[in-house]
Amino acid sequence: xxxTLEFGGGLELLCQSTKIHSVxxxxxxxxxxxxxxxxxxxxxxxxxKERPEMFMKGDSVRPGVLVLINDCDWELCGSLDTExxxxxxxxxxxxxHGG
Amino acid sequence: xxxxxxxxxxxxxDLLREIERLRSEKEELESRIHLLEAQIKPRGAxxxxxxxxxxxxxxxxxxxxxxxxxxxxxxxxxxxxxxxxLPDFGVEGQLKLSKSSILVVGAGGxxxxxxxxxxxxxxxxxxxxxxxxxxxxxxxxxxxxxxAYVGQSKVKSAAFSCHAINSSVKLVEHREALxxxxxxxxxxxxDIVVDATDNLPSRYMISDCCVLLDKPLVSGAALGLEGxxxxxxxxxxxxxxxxxxxxxxxxxxxRCSDSGVLGVVPGVIGCLQALEAIKVASAVGEPLSGxxxxxxxxxxxxxxxxxxxxxxxxxxxxxxAAFTREKFQSFDYENFTQSPxxxxxxxxxxxxxxxxxxxxxxxxxxxxxxxPHVLVDVRPIHHFKIAAIPKSxxxxxxxxxxxxxxxxxxxxQAAQDSGKCASLFVVCRxxxxxxxxxxxxxxxxxxxxxxxxxxxxxxxxDVDHTFPSY
Numbered sequence: 227x228x229x230t231l232e233f234g235g236g237l238e239l240l241c242q243s244t245k246i247h248s249v250x251x252x253x254x255x256x257x258x259x260x261x262x263x264x265x266x267x268x269x270x271x272x273x274x275k276e277r278p279e280m281f282m283k284g285d286s287v288r289p290g291v292l293v294l295i296n297d298c299d300w301e302l303c304g305s306l307d308t309e310x311x312x313x314x315x316x317x318x319x320x321x322x323h324g325g
Numbered sequence: 326x327x328x329x330x331x332x333x334x335x336x337x338x339d340l341l342r343e344i345e346r347l348r349s350e351k352e353e354l355e356s357r358i359h360l361l362e363a364q365i366k367p368r369g370a371x372x373x374x375x376x377x378x379x380x381x382x383x384x385x386x387x388x389x390x391x392x393x394x395x396x397x398x399x400x401x402x403x404x405x406x407x408x409x410x411l412p413d414f415g416v417e418g419q420l421k422l423s424k425s426s427i428l429v430v431g432a433g434g435x436x437x438x439x440x441x442x443x444x445x446x447x448x449x450x451x452x453x454x455x456x457x458x459x460x461x462x463x464x465x466x467x468x469x470x471x472x473a474y475v476g477q478s479k480v481k482s483a484a485f486s487c488h489a490i491n492s493s494v495k496l497v498e499h500r501e502a503l504x505x506x507x508x509x510x511x512x513x514x515x516d517i518v519v520d521a522t523d524n525l526p527s528r529y530m531i532s533d534c535c536v537l538l539d540k541p542l543v544s545g546a547a548l549g550l551e552g553x554x555x556x557x558x559x560x561x562x563x564x565x566x567x568x569x570x571x572x573x574x575x576x577x578x579x580r581c582s583d584s585g586v587l588g589v590v591p592g593v594i595g596c597l598q599a600l601e602a603i604k605v606a607s608a609v610g611e612p613l614s615g616x617x618x619x620x621x622x623x624x625x626x627x628x629x630x631x632x633x634x635x636x637x638x639x640x641x642x643x644x645x646a647a648f649t650r651e652k653f654q655s656f657d658y659e660n661f662t663q664s665p666x667x668x669x670x671x672x673x674x675x676x677x678x679x680x681x682x683x684x685x686x687x688x689x690x691x692x693x694x695x696x697p698h699v700l701v702d703v704r705p706i707h708h709f710k711i712a713a714i715p716k717s718x719x720x721x722x723x724x725x726x727x728x729x730x731x732x733x734x735x736x737x738q739a740a741q742d743s744g745k746c747a748s749l750f751v752v753c754r755x756x757x758x759x760x761x762x763x764x765x766x767x768x769x770x771x772x773x774x775x776x777x778x779x780x781x782x783x784x785x786x787d788v789d790h791t792f793p794s795y
Contacts, residue, residue, distance in 0.1 A: 234621065235551060236579050245624075276723075280577055290573025292617075294630045301633040317630075319619060321569060324548035324581040324668070325435040325523040325591055 227251055227260055227312055231269065235320035237291065240281055241273045249273075262293070263306040265316065281318070292319045342394050349396035349420060356424045396420055400493075405447055418607035419447065425606035426450035428515040430503050430531055432479040433457070434581070434591030435545050435598060436521035437469035442599035443519075444487035444494045448606060451487060452515055454499035455479045462795070466588035502666065503527065505654050508534040519602050520544040521595065523668040525578050526658035530666075532557055532565030533653055536642045541605050541612070545598040548579055550587050552594035552620040555613055555632065556601050558642065562614035567636040567643075572662040580668050590622050676760040681767065683775050685784040688750060697743035699735045700750045703762045708754060712793045714784065722758045725765060732771065749774040756780040 231247045238245045251268050253260040263285060274281050280288065286306060287293055293300040294317040300308055310316070395402065395409075395416040402409065405419050427448050429436050432455040443451050457479045459470045467479075474482035480500045487496055499511055503522075508530060512518055518540050520531050528544070535542040541559040546552065558564045597618065604610045615634055620627045637644045659666055683691075691698060700717040702709055709719040718735060720728045732749065739747035749771055753759040759776035766774040777784065785792040 234619065235553070236549070236577075236584075245621075279574070288573060288577065289571035290569060290577055292568070292632070297628060297630045299630065299632040302631065319553075320577060321573070322546035322548045322551060322553050323523065323525045323528060323578055324584075324586060325431055325433055325521050325546055325594075 227253070227310065229265070229310065229313070230315045231273070232315070232317045233319075234317065235322050237281065237318050237320045240276055240278075242275055247273060260310045261306065262295070262300060262304075262308045262310065262316075265310060266306075269318075287318065290321050292321060293317070294319065346394055346396065352420070353396065353424070360426075397423075401447065404491075404493075408446070414607065414609055418609050421607045422449075422603060423447050424449050425517065426452070426515045427517045427519060427602055427606065428452040428454065428512060429519045429521055430454050430527070431521035431523065432467070432469065432483040433463065433521065433523055434466040434586065434588070435547060435595040436483070436519070437467045438592050438595035439519050439521055439545075439599045439602070440483050440487055441469055441490060442596065443602060444491045444496070446599075446603055447491065448494060448603075450495040450497065450515070452497040452499060452511070453480050453483050453487075454501065454503045454511060455483075456500065456502035466586060466591055468588075468592065503531065504666070505530055505534075505656055505658060509538065509650055509654065512540060513538050515540065517602055517605050518542045519598055521598065523581060524666055525572060525664050526662045526666045528565060529572070529662060530656075530658045533641050533648065533656070536564050537648070537650055537653055541614075543598050543601045543605065545591075545594040547591035547594045548581060548586055549584055550590055550622040552590050552622075553617060554594055554597050554601070554620070555617040556605065557614075559605065559612055559614040561635060563633060563635045564639060564642045566641045567634075567639045568632060570636075570639070572664075575663040578662075578664050582668050587622060590620070593620060593622070672757060674757040674760050677763050677767070677776065681763055681775050682760075682778050683750070684778050685788045688777050688784075689788045691748075691750075697739045697745050697747040698750055699732065699739055699747060700752060701732060701762070703751055703753050703758050711795055712781070714752065714781070714792075717752065722753070722762055725762055729766075729769060729771075732766075750777060751775070752777045752784070753780045755782050 227250065229249055229251055231249055233241055233245055241247070251260060251265060254264055266282065266285070266287065270278055270282055282288060295303055295308060296315050397416060397419060401423070408414050408419050409416055425448050427443055429440050429443070429452065432440060432453050436453070436455070440451065440453055459474045459477055459479050459482050461475050464470060464472065469486045470479065470482045478500050480498045484496045484498050487494065501507065503511060512534050518531060518535050520528060520542055522528060522531065532542060535558045542557040544557055544565065545554045556562065601613055604612050615632060616629050617632050618627060618629045635642060640646055641648045700714060702713055702717040702719050703722040703725065704719070705721050706719060713719065720731065736747045736749060749766070751759040751762045751766070751774060756776065756779045759780060763774045763776045781792065782794065785794045
């Protein structure tokens with residue numbers, strides 16, 4: 227499944243400062259759907275190069291990270307259980323506090 | 326045109342104008358009543374801080390003296406004419422703006438354009454709260470301040486600039502930090518709050534306060550080359566805690582004083598915050614509630630995304646929220662977020678024993694006596710390029726693991742040149758990363774490595790005053 231993943235608000239530092247990643251992710255063997263839960267596991271092992279605790283906590287993202295699927299908060303479409311579709315755009319953004 | 330003339334005329338158009346005028350007068354009076362009522366409610370507050378009162382009565386009087394059909398004085402019509410010419414904004418928008426009171430929390434990179442635009446556009450009352458003083462390294466982004474005010478209160482400086490732009494706006498200077506103990510008193514005097522702060526605990530505190538007092542909150546943030554903007558607690562929309570019920574780990578909280586910020590980035594977000602505050606105050610357009618604007622300066626992209634609504638389970642604004650004013654005032658926001666209510670205070674790590682540390686002055690002695698040694702600077706390379714101690718060797722902390730052999734050969738070289746054993750010293754910006762480096766080195770073949778206490782900051786203060794601080 228082709229997906230565009232974006233990292234912002236400092237999370238890009240965890241993946242060698244690259245903000246936009248065009249990726250192909252396959253569902254787990256024996257399954258035909260790819261959920262956000264699966265994608266997080268894939269991202270952690272394939273894109274996150276340092277300090278994984280700055281991205282994940284348990285099986286979800288750490289507090290302070292907003293996840294947007296096609297420009298919409300993942301809380302509005304099922305969070306971890308959201309089923310992804312071909313060409314979806316997923317943004318991981320760390321909330322900023324500076325000023 | 327005199328209002329009496331209109332009253333005595335009896336043509337349909339004149340009557341309509343008279344009705345319009347009376348309506349606006351009614352609105353004016355209602356707004357004054359509202360403000361007076363608001364002053365009665367938090368009793369002690371208004372009495373304690375007379376200068377901090379945000380009553381618009383004096384302003385209203387001056388408006389009434391020069392009253393025209395529109396309810397705006399001739400001077401106001403002239404000053405705000407380009408607003409009045411906007412069909413979507415017009416007299417009504419300007420009148421509402423002139424009766425609104427807005428509190429800007431933070432007179433920094435975000436607060437600068439916010440305060441300047443809100444003063445320029447003619448809000449009735451503008452409050453600015455901050456306890457900081459102006460520093461030279463603020464001026465690249467905090468454009469409300471000038472060189473003449475370096476070393477003085479940011480609030481004083483900001484009020485001076487705002488007054489210079491528009492002397493008809495009532496300015497209230499709160500030269501103190503907004504904290505849980507004083508926030509209810511201060512915030513209750515205003516209609517709208519703009520969060521232009523630079524730290525996490527303040528953001529939670531301000532949002533909680535706005536929920537308790539039912540004030541819309543225009544929240545902006547900027548760091549590095551990115552910015553974020555949204556409006557909380559507006560018209561049934563979410564509060565900060567609905568989005569972020571649990572604070573992030575403190576290690577994830579980057580600060581402008583550590584990570585840097587391109588000056589114009591908070592400027593862009595601050596301008597947008599002013600815009601949202603104006604929209605809320607004038608009831609024009611759709612404020613950015615339930616949505617968030619993300620700005621990426623490097624790629625020149627903005628995206629506006631849909632965010633969750635108010636959470637029924639929110640501990641502060643949810644259905645069963647039991648958060649009271651008393652609880653708020655005693656809530657420890659710094660402890661809750663594990664981070665300080667300031668962008669500047671730096672952590673003081675105590676990782677390694679005293680015997681593994683030397684002061685800047687002691688290191689200076691070693692240099693002066695020509696004792697053979699190697700100085701490793703573990704800052705990132707872009708820090709090293711700003712300024713460095715002569716002959717120091719840059720190995721960023723993140724690369725240290727791979728560069729042990731480089732250090733080893735440098736030590737051997739120094740020993741060979743002098744015929745004596747060479748010592749190893751480590752320095753960084755403030756003396757924290759250097760301890761982490763020494764801790765690692767001591768466990769990986771360099772047991773006698775020592776770090777310089779307080780890093781280059783102390784070096785600049787105690788030894789070489791010409792060494793630039795940043």
